Amino acid sequence: MFDRIFDGSLMPHGHCLLWRGDLLFLHLAGDISTVLAYALIPVGIFYFIHKRKDIEFSWLALLFACFIAFCGASHLIGILNIWHGYYFIEGVIKLLTGIISIVTAIFLWRLMPSFIRIPSIEMLQERNAQLEAVRSELEEVNKTLEEKVKQRTLELERQANTDTVTGIASRYAIIERLQQCYSSFERYRRPFSILMVDIDHFKQVNDTHGHQVGDDVLHELAQCIFNNIRGSDTVGRYGGEEFLVLLPESNAAKSLELAERIRSEIEQLHMVNDIHVTASVGVSTITEGISCDVLISQADKALYAAKKLGRNGVIAYHEDLPNLT
Numbered sequence: 001m002f003d004r005i006f007d008g009s010l011m012p013h014g015h016c017l018l019w020r021g022d023l024l025f026l027h028l029a030g031d032i033s034t035v036l037a038y039a040l041i042p043v044g045i046f047y048f049i050h051k052r053k054d055i056e057f058s059w060l061a062l063l064f065a066c067f068i069a070f071c072g073a074s075h076l077i078g079i080l081n082i083w084h085g086y087y088f089i090e091g092v093i094k095l096l097t098g099i100i101s102i103v104t105a106i107f108l109w110r111l112m113p114s115f116i117r118i119p120s121i122e123m124l125q126e127r128n129a130q131l132e133a134v135r136s137e138l139e140e141v142n143k144t145l146e147e148k149v150k151q152r153t154l155e156l157e158r159q160a161n162t163d164t165v166t167g168i169a170s171r172y173a174i175i176e177r178l179q180q181c182y183s184s185f186e187r188y189r190r191p192f193s194i195l196m197v198d199i200d201h202f203k204q205v206n207d208t209h210g211h212q213v214g215d216d217v218l219h220e221l222a223q224c225i226f227n228n229i230r231g232s233d234t235v236g237r238y239g240g241e242e243f244l245v246l247l248p249e250s251n252a253a254k255s256l257e258l259a260e261r262i263r264s265e266i267e268q269l270h271m272v273n274d275i276h277v278t279a280s281v282g283v284s285t286i287t288e289g290i291s292c293d294v295l296i297s298q299a300d301k302a303l304y305a306a307k308k309l310g311r312n313g314v315i316a317y318h319e320d321l322p323n324l325t
C-alpha cells in the first residue's frame, strides 16, 4: 500500500520536462513563489482572526485559509513531481483541495447577501456625515431650548419677585431681603430697621371709586415710597394695602425721620380721581436677641398704635408702647 502511495517511478527519472532549462525555470519559479505565497496567506489570516476576535464569519476565513493552504500543497507536490512522479499523493491533495474549495465556495455564496449588505467605507462615511449633521442640529436645538429655559426662568423669577399691581418687590422678595439683612446683622452686627406702612381707610377708596382705581392708588403710593428711599433700601408689598420698607444700616432715629417724610409725601399726593390718602407707619429697629418675626410684630404693634392714635402718624416701637386694643 505504502509502495503505491510513495511510488515515484510513474515517470522515468529524467524524462520530466526533458530537463529543459527554460521549462524547469518557469515551472520551478512559478511553483516556488506560489507555495511561498500560499503558505504566508493562511498564516496572515490566522493571525488576523487571532487579533480580531470580534470579526463575524471568522470560521469562513479559516475555511478560506485551509483552501489556500491545500492549493499551496498542490503546487509543492508539483515541484517534487518534476523529479519523481508522486501522482497518487498529488491526486489525494488535489481531491482534498477540490472538496475544501467546493465547501468554501458553497458557504461563500450562501453568505453573499450578508456580505453585500456590509456597508462600504463610503457608505459609512456618508452615514457618519448624516449623523454628524443630526448631532449639530440637535446641539443647535438644545442651545435654543436652554436659552428659552433661561429666559423663562428669569421671567418667572421676575414675576415671583415683583408685585403685579404696584411694580415693587413682592411679599416673597421683601421677606427674602429681610432674611438677608437679618443674616448680615447676626454675622457682622449690621443694624437695620423696617417700616410698616398701611394706607388709612383704604376700604373707602375701593368702595367709593372701585377696585381698579384702588389698584391705581396702591401703585401710586408704592411708587411714592420707592421715590423716597435710597437705592440700598427696599420696599415691598407685604399685604393688601400694607407695605414693608427695609432700611439697611439705618438706626431708629434715622428710620423715624424717613418714616415721617414718607408719611408726609403720601399725605401730599394728588392721585387719580383727585383722591387723597394718608398712611400710618410703624417703625422697628433690630436689636440683639430678637428674630425677624419679632421684628415684624414690633413694627405691626407700632403701626397698630399709630392707627389707634388717630392714623396719619408715625410710631416707633419701644418697650413701653401701650398695649392698645
Ligand SMILES: Nc1nc2c(ncn2[C@@H]2O[C@H](COP(=O)(O)OP(=O)(O)OP(=O)(O)O)[C@@H](O)[C@H]2O)c(=O)[nH]1
Binding pocket: 165, 198, 199, 200, 201, 202, 203, 204, 206, 210, 211, 212, 213, 214, 215, 218, 239, 240, 241, 307, 311
Ligand atoms: N384695590 C385693591 N384693594 C385691595 C387690594 N388688597 C386689599 N385691598 C383692599 O384693602 C382694603 C383694606 O381694608 P381694611 O383692612 O378694612 O383697612 P382700611 O380700610 O385701610 O382701614 P385701616 O387700615 O384701619 O385704616 C379692603 O377693602 C381690601 O379689599 C388690592 O390688591 N387692590
